[in-house]
Amino acid sequence: MVAVELTILTLISTxxxxxxxxxRSDNQGVVGALKxxxxxxxxxxxxxxxxxxxxxxxxxWLTVDWIAS
Numbered sequence: 001m002v003a004v005e006l007t008i009l010t011l012i013s014t015x016x017x018x019x020x021x022x023x024r025s026d027n028q029g030v031v032g033a034l035k036x037x038x039x040x041x042x043x044x045x046x047x048x049x050x051x052x053x054x055x056x057x058x059x060x061w062l063t064v065d066w067i068a069s
Contacts, residue, residue, distance in 0.1 A: 001030050001039075001047040008054050018059040026069035028042075034064045 002022060019068065025031050033039035033048055055062065 001033065001044050001051075004034065005047050005051050005054075008051055008058075008060060011060060012054060012058050016058075016060070020061045020063065022063045022065065024065045024067045026067055028066055031064050031066040034062065045065065 003026075006025065006044060007021070011021065023039070024036075028046075029039070033044055034051075037044050037052070054060070
């Protein structure tokens with residue numbers, strides 16, 4: 001989840017907004033949490049809330065896909 005948050009922060013710092021980003025991950029927990037909008041872990045939920053807030057503020061949309069590693 002931290003990698004996704006850093007990706008969003010990098011997009012923002014490089015002045016990207018109104019963009020659609022596709023993220024492919026082999027981490028089923030992260031993919032599931034991003035698609036569902038919540039997780040069982042408190043720290044992961046905090047990161048997810050920050051991600052959603054940043055996405056809303058900067059008009060960033062995510063498509064998240066699971067890939068086998």
